[in-house]
Amino acid sequence: MSAAATQILRRQPTWASTASPIDISARRIQQHQLRYSTFRARVRPLYVRKVFKMSLPNTYPRPVTVAIIGGTGISHLEHFTPTASLTVPTPWGNPSSPIIILETDAGAPVAFIARHGVHHQYTPTEVPSRANIAALRSIGVRTIIAFSAVGSLREEIPPRDFVVPSQIIDRTKGNRPSTFFEGGVVAHVGFSDPFDAKIGKIVKRCEGALSGGAKIHEDKTLIDKRIEGPQFSTRAESKLYRAWGGDIINMSAVPESKLAREAEIHYAMICMATDYDCFRDDAPPVNVTEVMGHMKANALNAQHLVGHLLEELVKEEHDDLHTGVALKESAKYAICTSPAGMSKEVKERLRFLFPDYFPADDS
Ligand SMILES: CSC[C@H]1O[C@H](OP(=O)(O)O)[C@H](O)[C@@H]1O
Numbered sequence: 001m002s003a004a005a006t007q008i009l010r011r012q013p014t015w016a017s018t019a020s021p022i023d024i025s026a027r028r029i030q031q032h033q034l035r036y037s038t039f040r041a042r043v044r045p046l047y048v049r050k051v052f053k054m055s056l057p058n059t060y061p062r063p064v065t066v067a068i069i070g071g072t073g074i075s076h077l078e079h080f081t082p083t084a085s086l087t088v089p090t091p092w093g094n095p096s097s098p099i100i101i102l103e104t105d106a107g108a109p110v111a112f113i114a115r116h117g118v119h120h121q122y123t124p125t126e127v128p129s130r131a132n133i134a135a136l137r138s139i140g141v142r143t144i145i146a147f148s149a150v151g152s153l154r155e156e157i158p159p160r161d162f163v164v165p166s167q168i169i170d171r172t173k174g175n176r177p178s179t180f181f182e183g184g185v186v187a188h189v190g191f192s193d194p195f196d197a198k199i200g201k202i203v204k205r206c207e208g209a210l211s212g213g214a215k216i217h218e219d220k221t222l223i224d225k226r227i228e229g230p231q232f233s234t235r236a237e238s239k240l241y242r243a244w245g246g247d248i249i250n251m252s253a254v255p256e257s258k259l260a261r262e263a264e265i266h267y268a269m270i271c272m273a274t275d276y277d278c279f280r281d282d283a284p285p286v287n288v289t290e291v292m293g294h295m296k297a298n299a300l301n302a303q304h305l306v307g308h309l310l311e312e313l314v315k316e317e318h319d320d321l322h323t324g325v326a327l328k329e330s331a332k333y334a335i336c337t338s339p340a341g342m343s344k345e346v347k348e349r350l351r352f353l354f355p356d357y358f359p360a361d362d363s
């Protein structure tokens with residue numbers, strides 16, 4: 001593990017474990033909204049104060065090869081034992097949350113980061129994705145399974161179904177950092193298939209872990225509308241995205257997935273449908289209350305799914321996902337800049353990600 005991964009952090013939050021599936025009628029959503037605001041106002045601050053008094057070891061003795069990135073509604077992992085809490089400063093700043101290391105019953109470690117921060121304080125625009133991915137890489141991670149709340153653009157993907165997308169249409173505005181290779185180094189990494197197909201198949205095999213009849217859809221196209229609002233889409237945009245072949249929409253896959261590829265990390269996203277966005281003229285448009293209502297049920301299903309997934313991933317046949325062998329050196333050979341033309345600072349930055357390609361004595 002990187003020497004950087006060694007500072008004080010806190011115990012994994014468990015405040016959301018009170019989540020339970022709720023009825024989706026408008027009245028129940030209103031009731032839920034009230035309960036949720038009470039929960040946010042009273043229960044969560046108490047929990048957070050308690051959390052900050054606890055401490056976990058700030059080091060972990062082994063490399064951790066698998067990570068989960070939790071999105072909206074998933075700020076912690078249940079069913080596992082938190083064993084360490086790492087602060088990992090990177091050349092690209094600090095990750096959005098402590099990296100919590102948890103162990104399965106069999107002792108297999110998994111790293112967890114809360115994408116929007118422990119208090120959901122980072123907008124999609126502000127998530128420090130470079131720091132998140134670099135920090136995970138530096139502790140040994142070679143496989144990331146990222147969760148995301150998404151809008152559905154298809155009738156056949158109802159709220160509470162899950163999707164493992166295979167493609168992205170990037171509609172982000174390009175005004176946030178989305179590469180490690182800039183400022184004195186140029187690289188062009190292949191991104192034709194943004195998500196790892198093998199992990200997608202494993203996720204699909206775990207469909208039985210979902211309750212409430214939820215399905216897992218495969219081979220879908222994700223529109224990433226990482227807008228600078230962060231407002232939801234207009235009805236015209238929603239219809240346009242459908243016409244383009246988009247099946248689901250979120251704001252979180254880019255640049256996270258691009259950076260994972262640059263860092264030679266297998267990456268898959270498990271998208272959890274929370275709404276029909278706003279393409280249906282006869283229905284009210286998406287709103288946060290609707291999203292959070294469905295997320296309560298989705299979060300429970302996600303926790304079960306993670307348990308099954310991790311059990312599956314430790315099997316010997318998936319060793320490649322732990323060693324990262326299929327992507328090994330893909331970044332190295334994508335770099336166009338000759339080492340002679342790189343400054344000491346550039347090499348130092350890249351060394352954090354790729355110590356093998358940029359050894360310390362080669363300044
Ligand atoms: C609260 S709805 C909009 C929000 O939800 C998704 O976040 P995440 O992927 O972290 O679950 C979506 O991408 C938007 O950022």
Ligand SMILES: Nc1ncnc2[nH]cnc12
Pocket residue numbers: 149150151152225232233249250251274275276277278286291
């Ligand atoms: N309709 C939607 N658009 C963008 N991001 C979302 N996350 C959840 N629902 C969404």
